[in-house]
Amino acid sequence: MTEPLSIIGILVERRAEHAPDLQEIITRHGENILCRMGIPSPSKDNGLITLVYKGDEKQTEEFQHELEAMPGVHIQRMSFLE
Secondary structure, eight states, X not given: OOOOEEEEEEEESSHHHHHHHHHHXXXXXXXXEEEEEEEEOTTSSSEEEEEEXXXXXXHHHHHHHHHHTSTTEXXXXXXXXX
């Protein structure tokens, strides 16, 4: 069985303040991230990052919980399971 894919949306408030810590988490999970796209809000204060993440349910949930523990970070996930 292949590993499930998830699309993870990350809304980052005050991105200049939170980006370094967020980047550290994303880098730690880099081997599971197949694609990353990020865009700032028009004001450049906030940002939206979308990731395509490949990993089993445990890995994906651990990653999501790490992100959700950060202040100013909001997560939504859509998973595609076989």
